[in-house]
Amino acid sequence: MSEEPKTFPVSWEQLHRDAKALAWRLMEKGPFKGVLAITRGGLVPAAIIARELDIRLIDTVCIVSYTEDNKRGELQVLKAPPKDSQGWLIIDDLVDTGKTARAVRELMPHAHFATIYAKPEGRPIVDSFITEVSQDTWIYFPWDLGLQTVPPLIRSRG
Numbered sequence: 001m002s003e004e005p006k007t008f009p010v011s012w013e014q015l016h017r018d019a020k021a022l023a024w025r026l027m028e029k030g031p032f033k034g035v036l037a038i039t040r041g042g043l044v045p046a047a048i049i050a051r052e053l054d055i056r057l058i059d060t061v062c063i064v065s066y067t068e069d070n071k072r073g074e075l076q077v078l079k080a081p082p083k084d085s086q087g088w089l090i091i092d093d094l095v096d097t098g099k100t101a102r103a104v105r106e107l108m109p110h111a112h113f114a115t116i117y118a119k120p121e122g123r124p125i126v127d128s129f130i131t132e133v134s135q136d137t138w139i140y141f142p143w144d145l146g147l148q149t150v151p152p153l154i155r156s157r158g
């Protein structure tokens with residue numbers, strides 16, 4: 001992963017709101033027979049969307065992308081998705097370079113692919129998303145954040 005100058009921290013409330021907005025959009029794309037979460041980032045959004053669409057069949061595709069010198073490396077599929085991709089809804093938290101999405105699409109060519117956030121490089125690979133952020137923005141998800149103190153605005157002025 002490269003150094004990203006801009007940051008986009010997402011709170012639990014915002015994530016819930018954005019996941020529900022995605023569920024609204026997906027209502028007209030279904031019906032879906034099941035939700036496939038891309039671990040690990042897709043797990044929380046998948047739970048919210050499955051609840052809103054009243055889908056009880058949930059599966060995962062478990063993927064690790066090794067990092068070497070802060071760079072995204074080879075993708076390793078630890079657990080494959082179902083063989084028949086027809087009618088499945090794939091959920092991930094975001095698409096960035098599109099490497100993960102491309103790999104999962106190859107395994108699930110007939111599924112609908114949805115993410116909450118999308119960066120320009122990966123956006124053409126997904127079927128549905130809610131919010132686009134620029135390629136040089138790093139999204140921080142609530143499960144990677146903690147409460148901390150911040151200095152008054154006036155002291156951070158250059």
Ligand SMILES: O=P(O)(O)OC[C@H]1O[C@H](OP(=O)(O)OP(=O)(O)O)[C@H](O)[C@@H]1O
Nearest residue numbers: 039040041065094095096097098099100
């Ligand atoms: O479009 P890409 O460049 O492939 O990046 C997007 C992927 O990267 C993140 O997952 P990560 O591999 O960091 O693992 P995690 O979901 O377990 O956090 C994110 O959850 C997406 O799955």
Ligand code: HPA
Nearest residue numbers: 094096137138139140141
């Ligand atoms: O912007 C991001 N945020 C968190 N994880 C990621 N994995 C790829 N891009 C990102």
Ligand SMILES: [Mg+2]
Nearest residue numbers: 039040041042
């Ligand atoms: Mg992920």
